[in-house]
Amino acid sequence: xxxxxxxxxxxxxxxxxxxxxFNAYGGRSALEPLYFDALLADLDSWRDLLGERRVVSVYFGxxxxxxxxxxxxxxxxxxxxxxAGDWDPDVEVGLEANPATMPDGYLPAxxxxxxxxxxxxxxxxxxxxxQFLDRVHxxxxxxxxxxxxxxxxxxxxxVDLMYGLPGQTLASWRATVERAASLPIDHVSCYALTxxxxxxxxxxxxxxxxxxxxxxxxxxxxxxxxxxxxxxxFAQYELSNWARPGGISRHNLCYWxxxxxxxVGAGAHGYVGGVRYETIAHPRAYIAxxxxxxGAGAMSGRPAVARGERPGVRTALLxxxxxxxxxxxxxxxxxxxxxxxRTFAECFGPAVEExxxxxxxxxxxxxxxxxxxxxxxxxxxxxxxAAALD
Ligand code: SF4
Numbered sequence: 434x435x436x437x438x439x440x441x442x443x444x445x446x447x448x449x450x451x452x453x454x455f456n457a458y459g460g461r462s463a464l465e466p467l468y469f470d471a472l473l474a475d476l477d478s479w480r481d482l483l484g485e486r487r488v489v490s491v492y493f494g495x496x497x498x499x500x501x502x503x504x505x506x507x508x509x510x511x512x513x514x515x516x517a518g519d520w521d522p523d524v525e526v527g528l529e530a531n532p533a534t535m536p537d538g539y540l541p542a543x544x545x546x547x548x549x550x551x552x553x554x555x556x557x558x559x560x561x562x563x564q565f566l567d568r569v570h571x572x573x574x575x576x577x578x579x580x581x582x583x584x585x586x587x588x589x590x591x592v593d594l595m596y597g598l599p600g601q602t603l604a605s606w607r608a609t610v611e612r613a614a615s616l617p618i619d620h621v622s623c624y625a626l627t628x629x630x631x632x633x634x635x636x637x638x639x640x641x642x643x644x645x646x647x648x649x650x651x652x653x654x655x656x657x658x659x660x661x662x663x664x665x666x667f668a669q670y671e672l673s674n675w676a677r678p679g680g681i682s683r684h685n686l687c688y689w690x691x692x693x694x695x696x697v698g699a700g701a702h703g704y705v706g707g708v709r710y711e712t713i714a715h716p717r718a719y720i721a722x723x724x725x726x727x728g729a730g731a732m733s734g735r736p737a738v739a740r741g742e743r744p745g746v747r748t749a750l751l752x753x754x755x756x757x758x759x760x761x762x763x764x765x766x767x768x769x770x771x772x773x774x775r776t777f778a779e780c781f782g783p784a785v786e787e788x789x790x791x792x793x794x795x796x797x798x799x800x801x802x803x804x805x806x807x808x809x810x811x812x813x814x815x816x817x818x819a820a821a822l823d
Contacts, residue, residue, distance in 0.1 A: 434519050437486040437705075438687040441472065441509055442698030443498040444716055447534055450567055451637070454629035456700030456714050457496045467720050468699075469505050471737075474723040475697040475712070476512045478736045483695065483705065485518035490525040490684035499530025499551070503542035510547055525550055525683040527589070532578035533570030540585035550589035550682070551582050552622070558612040559605045562598050572612070579616045589680055591620035596658065597651035598626050599643055606654045607661065614665040619680030622673050623658045625651055652809050659805075672759045672808055689756045699737075710741030746773075747822060750780065755815045763795075763802025777801055784821030788814055 442456065445468075449459030462468075491513055493506060506528070514520055527550030528543070540551070557563055558572040570578075575592070582590045592613050596606050613621055628635050628645065637643040659669055667675035671689060674682070687694055696703030700714035713719040722737040744752060750773055757764040769777045777796070778785055788794035793807035793814050807814055 434485050434487040436489045436521070436687075436692065437483070437517065438490045438492070438684050438692060438694035439488060439513050440684075440694055440696045440698075440701055440703070441491065441493045441498070441513075442495060442696070442701040442712075443493055443501055444468075444496040444699050445500065446495065446497045447500060447531060447569060448567060451633035452566070452626060452629070454632050455496070458716065462716070464716050464720065465501075467724065468716055469508070471720040471723040472509055472698055473512050475737055476509070476516050478723070479695060479697075479705075480516060482736070483516065487519040487521050488513060488517040488524055489521045490527070490687060492526075492684040493528035495529055497531050497534070497554075498528045499539075500534050503539065503546055506543065506548075507546035523683075525589075527552060527682070527684060529554060530578070531570065532575040533568075535578065535581075540582050540587065544586040549587065550591070550684075551587050552591040552593060552620075553578055553582075555592040555613065556595045557598070557601070557605075558609045559601070562595070562601055562605070562609070565598060565600065566595070576612070576616060579618055583617045589620060589682075590616075590618045591622060591682070592616070592618055593622045593624065594658075595624055595626055596654040597646055599645060601646070601654070603650070603653060603657060607657060610658050610661045611665075614662060614667065619677040620682060621662060621667055621675045623655070623675075624673055625655070655809060669761050671761065672811055689759050691753055691756065708741050708743050710738045713737045713739045751815070751819055751822065754818060758801075758803055758811060758815065761802065761808075763800050766796075766799050766801060769801070781818050781821045784817050788817060 444457050445462050445465060446457045446459050449457060491510060498506065510526065526548045528548060529552045532553045532555060543551070553575060555575040556566055556568055558575065560572060563570065563572070579590055579592065594609055594613060626645070628638050634643065638645060662669070662675045666677050669675045670681055671685070674685065676682070686692075693704050693706070695705055696710070696712065699712060699716045699719040701712045703710050703712070713722050719737050722735075753772065766777055773780065785794065785796055788807075789796055792804055793810050795802050795804050795807075803811060803814060
């Protein structure tokens with residue numbers, strides 16, 4: 434049976450962070466009860482379109498799904514189970530959570546509902562970084578949340594960390610990574626702060642109110658994280674992700690290896706039957722599309738897809754290479770040729786040798802991957818390959 438990952442988007446957050454351009458909305462929303470009805474309708478609308486599938490992972494992202502009552506998350510999981518022809522015995526069920534906003538008993542309730550992985554948006558263990566990021570948790574609350582998750586029985590615990598923050602020194606970043614690695618976690622994601630168009634941060638940067646660090650110091654922070662995490666038993670498997678043995682995220686791996694995934698929820702992306710699609714982004718419009726005018730519980734019966742396309746060969750090839758080069762192991766040249774009917778060198782010609790000569794790409798022994806230096810230049814490498822594709 435064909436494997437399937439399922440992504441469920443919950444767009445509500447306690448506060449909208451000033452740097453965030455995700456489809457997320459701050460403050461508790463009166464829309465939430467209807468939104469969960471719409472999610473159930475969304476899942477149901479795929480019943481006749483999916484065919485028999487084996488669900489290998491379910492991931493609740495956001496927003497902050499960890500602010501959602503366990504009973505609502507459990508109801509959605511039940512609906513995913515009902516939709517799938519099969520449920521993998523090693524299915525991974527995960528969610529993103531804010532370390533500060535979970536009430537007592539919340540994490541054990543999630544484990545009872547079938548969750549096995551939790552990802553905490555810790556970002557930093559330095560109070561001044563947390564203040565800049567407007568995070569509502571303290572370093573102590575973040576550490577306590579990790580311990581509580583382990584005590585509750587979560588098999589996998591991830592922390593997200595951020596570097597490239599204004600005022601963040603190499604020493605404070607070192608302390609953050611070391612503190613994270615000292616906790617009972619098996620996965621770390623490190624992301625550079627990026628200034629996204631339309632965010633409050635972008636306006637502050639334009640107005641000169643916030644000064645970003647130099648690219649060189651951000652690169653130094655990335656390299657330091659890689660070094661510290663390797664020393665502490667975390668193997669890097671993707672540009673931004675490190676795991677202890679057994680800790681690799683099965684759900685994320687599906688995205689990077691061309692696996693199909695059903696995306697439900699406002700603004701979710703999906704890839705089903707060779708079609709990449711995006712759902713209606715605004716929660717109110719999403720609800721309206723899925724629940725008929727007869728009121729909550731009455732379903733329209735159609736997926737809330739805003740746009741979708743079956744990628745042409747060129748797009749599919751570039752998407753595939755872009756995602757595979759995110760993986761430290763890269764990809765096999767034979768696998769590429771079997772997928773596209775041409776060798777990697779035939780497709781990209783002199784750009785391959787150019788990137789090899791520049792120390793960015795390693796294409797030896799039948800595998801193609803970015804070098805350690807190349808991991809800092811993924812976008813540039815992909816742009817060079819795209820330009821060379823005839
Ligand atoms: S908590 Fe996460 S999803 Fe929500 S606004 Fe902040 S960065 Fe965005």
